[in-house]
Amino acid sequence: MTDEPACPLPDDLPTPPPARRVARAQLRDGAVAEGMRAVPEETPVALTFNGTTHAVMMASPTDIADFALGFSLTEGIVGAAAEIESLDVIVVEEGIEARMWIAPEKMARLAARRRALAGPTGCGLCGVESLAEAVKPAAHVTAATRFTSAEVLAAMAAMAPAQALNHETRAVHGAAYYEPGAGLIALAEDVGRHNALDKLVGAAARLGLDPGRGLLLLTSRVSIEMVQKASVLGVGVIAAVSAPTSLAIRTAEAAGITLCAVVRADGFEIFTHPQRVALGPHEGQETHVA
Structure with missing residues (x-):
């Protein structure tokens, strides 16, 4: 898989700056x-994919190759980075295109899924299939x-x-991957919280x-989509600065993910699978949530 064209294409323009x-x-x-x-x-x-537009997202114009890869993984279009045969990022007059090529059988499944989800004009994605997909x-x-509670706090x-872009603008979300002893290994920023996480998933795969x-560290609230994407990443613990939704909690519980939220300098709250995080004065003992 390539994340840049071998040479600039005729319609390729300079990438927009992430802030102005x-x-x-x-x-x-x-x-x-x-x-x-x-801003x-x-x-x-x-x-x-294979010359057909699957989605158009409003995003920060950074790490687009990682974004395309991560989106492809979290949406289940491919199961591994190697299944994307080529990936070219092209800047055009109207925006940016991430042009990917996948195997014909995968493209056929993607086309069939899009047909199943297509609803009447003005209705968007309708019917049982779209509800199940959501x-x-x-x-x-x-x-x-x-992890110890101290490690969770140190990570956040x-x-x-x-977060260089957020420091400059105070207006973007972040997603990061942290390992104790190694620190922050990957970080992505975007105007969209889902996009930031997709970029991180792509970076992790790359x-x-x-x-x-x-x-997994998040600067946003935790909704079901964020938990679904985290499960594709394969991370066992999510730590977020904001609170989760009730559906996100149920989804994390079912997925076996430890969900920590409202992370502040003086502590945090844990909602699911507390066995991965030692809380309280006896860090090595089993943890129970009241």
Whole structure:
């Protein structure tokens, strides 16, 4: 699989910057001041397979090859990075295209799935098939690595300083992979929280990581889609700064994923499978959630 074309294609343009500085008027304490602010770029990204557009996502124009790979994995279009025969990232006038080629039989299954999910005009994705797709069970995770509460807190503390785009704009989400003793191994940022996680999944696949050894860190709330994507990644523990939804908790429970949320400098809450995280004063003892 390649993540860049061998040579620039005729319609290839420069990649948009991830952030731009714009003029703004600021009101503080009744006083108005003129100045500039960095804001994140939001770019249409078309994900195409064998010449057919499957989805167009609004995303930050960074790590697009990782995004395309991660999306392909978390959506079940492919089961491994090697199943994408080629991947070219092309910047065009309207946005960015991630052009992928997969085996004909996989493309046939993708086309059949799209036909099954196609609803009437104005209805979007309708019917039993689309409902089942929305709440499909997450893959079961068997990662056995255990962590101390101090390691969870240290992981989250390491994330914010590493988020360069968010430090500049204060307007993007982050997803990161952390291993105790090694620190942050991969981090992705995007205007969309799902996109950030897809980029991280793609980076993990590209780097050949074993996510069962570490923690997935999220700067967003945890919804069912985030748990579903985490299960594809294969990570045993999710640690997020915001709270989870009830469906995300049920999905994490069924998938065997430890879900930690509302992570702050002084502690966090754990909702599912607490055996992977030692809480309280006796770090080595079995943990029970009240």
